[in-house]
Amino acid sequence: MERLSQTTSYSKTISANSAVLTPRAADGSHHDHSTHIKQPYVSRQPDSQGHIHYSVDENAMWQALLERQATQIPNRACSAYLDGLKKLNLPSTHIPQLHDIDEVLQATTGWQTAAVPALISFGKFFKLLANKSFPVATFIRRFEDMDYIEEPDIFHEIVGHCPLLTHPAFAAFNETYGKLGLNASKEERWFLARLYWFTIEFGLVGSRPDNRRIYGGGILSSPSETLYALSGTSDKQAEHQQSQCQQQPEYRPFDLLDVLRTPYRIDHIQPIYYVIDDLNTLFDIVDSDIMGMVKQAMSLGLFEPTYAAKNS
Numbered sequence: 001m002e003r004l005s006q007t008t009s010y011s012k013t014i015s016a017n018s019a020v021l022t023p024r025a026a027d028g029s030h031h032d033h034s035t036h037i038k039q040p041y042v043s044r045q046p047d048s049q050g051h052i053h054y055s056v057d058e059n060a061m062w063q064a065l066l067e068r069q070a071t072q073i074p075n076r077a078c079s080a081y082l083d084g085l086k087k088l089n090l091p092s093t094h095i096p097q098l099h100d101i102d103e104v105l106q107a108t109t110g111w112q113t114a115a116v117p118a119l120i121s122f123g124k125f126f127k128l129l130a131n132k133s134f135p136v137a138t139f140i141r142r143f144e145d146m147d148y149i150e151e152p153d154i155f156h157e158i159v160g161h162c163p164l165l166t167h168p169a170f171a172a173f174n175e176t177y178g179k180l181g182l183n184a185s186k187e188e189r190w191f192l193a194r195l196y197w198f199t200i201e202f203g204l205v206g207s208r209p210d211n212r213r214i215y216g217g218g219i220l221s222s223p224s225e226t227l228y229a230l231s232g233t234s235d236k237q238a239e240h241q242q243s244q245c246q247q248q249p250e251y252r253p254f255d256l257l258d259v260l261r262t263p264y265r266i267d268h269i270q271p272i273y274y275v276i277d278d279l280n281t282l283f284d285i286v287d288s289d290i291m292g293m294v295k296q297a298m299s300l301g302l303f304e305p306t307y308a309a310k311n312s
Ligand SMILES: C[C@H](O)[C@H](O)[C@H]1CNc2nc(N)[nH]c(=O)c2N1
Pocket: 116, 118, 119, 120, 121, 122, 125, 135, 136, 137, 152, 192, 193, 194, 196, 197
């Protein structure tokens, strides 16, 4: 398997649809392509003891990301997340081994991680969650993608998701969500994906701007989105600033039916966040008739995307 750190990573960027061109010739020479190419990420395989040998560069990336987030997260993440982060007791200078994470997850909620190559299919994803296993893609972003990466890397899965997986009610939400997905049809799964997206991935909690905090793992693993997500001021001012074409997030009060009908794109910072009053709102949803709501959303159809929809 090609080692991530040895792959010559070209400065980006191609438009999302451009073909990935062949990298630098073996002898190091290269033709100056007018377009740059984005080296694909390749996940690392565990050795026979289940140990993954990361390179110096990859461990340095982890250290840089954790140091940056250590300065940005404390007064932006919700307290349940901060409690979980402390329990994980993550190493600061190197990427943790999955069995070290599993020890904490097993002891707190009976969960564990599952090494996966990258984004996995809905079917595999729901099956893992239904069995209290969380997918962890075993590669880490390069420095050029430090602030924001379009696909989940190990920093996203471990620092974004694992802290709240030590929280019993949050873990139960994930497990129930997985079981619902397992029994859902293909089309229903697309609607369920929006519930996950606007809560576990990109959810905010706290109805007033001054008490608003982040619980979404997709935000907390991105240094730039962590700052952006709470940068919106009061909703009125946000509208005004938006009219001044400053990029400001839109905050919407959480409504399950609205969430299920809201298209999203996974490849850029989110323009819309749904806000719950309290984490318990999330746990009440588990006891509500989610699939009934999905059927209602299907009959009502999707809202118009607020931007050119690519994949949602
Ligand atoms: C269903 C959910 O919205 C999302 O699309 C899933 C799909 N596959 C995934 N695959 C990985 N490795 N990590 C993830 O967080 C997800 N999220």
